Amino acid sequence: MTVAFLQHELGDGGALALRDLTTAAPMHRLTAANLDRLxxxxxxxxxxxxxxxTRAYTRIQLAAFAExxxxxxxxLQGGALVGxxxxxIDLQRESAELGYWIDEGFEGRGLVTRGVRAVVRHLAEERGIRRFEIRTAVHNERSRAVAERTGFALEGVLTGAFRVGAERYDAALYGLVV
Structure with missing residues (x-):
């Protein structure tokens, strides 16, 4: 397995880095700072x-990464964790579902868009992934814009697919086949 994402530069001081246990505490603080919005x-x-x-989730994700x-x-932006x-990944189906979020103060800088493009390219070239999906709340306009800017097509709306607290939200399903 290729481990090209220990660090991947995105330009303009932006980067992607593999999450590990050293990122758990900073990720927890960043998440806590963005909870009201998220x-x-x-x-x-x-x-x-x-x-x-957050530490437990990181361990689970690292185990899944190893598999x-x-x-x-x-x-990262300027070395600081921002999202x-x-x-x-489903290797049998050659598919992957992407998810992302970024600190409110770093929205609109293109980090997520460049990151999504880099992940799609990496997984297609290194892992043979051919189908990518992004599911986002219909009312999450910024997330939908990332999907559209990166070439994903709206394939439909999944009624009541997201449960957030006591509410259920429709999900926009975006797909990309490479």
Whole structure:
């Protein structure tokens, strides 16, 4: 297995780096700082998010990475952690589902867009992935814009697919075949 994403430059001081246990505490702090905003779209963005949960999630993602089932990445700007980008990989189906979020202060700088392009290119070239999906809340316009800028096509809307707290939201399903 190729491990090209221990660090990958995105230009303009941006980079992707493999998440590991050294990123767990900074990722927890960043997530906590963005919880109010993330709760509008993410079921995992719960009010009592514990530091131990972030470490446990990181361990799970690293195990999945070792098995070729995940690519858990940190988005960096100037060496500081500013977001997350990951892929859940299904090698049998040659497919991957991408997910991402970034600190509010770093939105609009192209980091997520460049990161998505880099991950698609890497997984297609190094892992033979041919189909990519992004699922995002219909009302998450910024996330939808990333999917559209990176060449994903809207394939449909999944009614009530996201549960966030007591609410259910429709999900926009974007696909890309390379």
């Amino acid at each position: 709760r509008h779209w993410e079921d995992w963005a719960i009010p009592d998010l514990q530091d131990g949960a 070729g089932r995940a690519l858990p990445l940190a988005i 997350s980008l990951g892929a859940r």
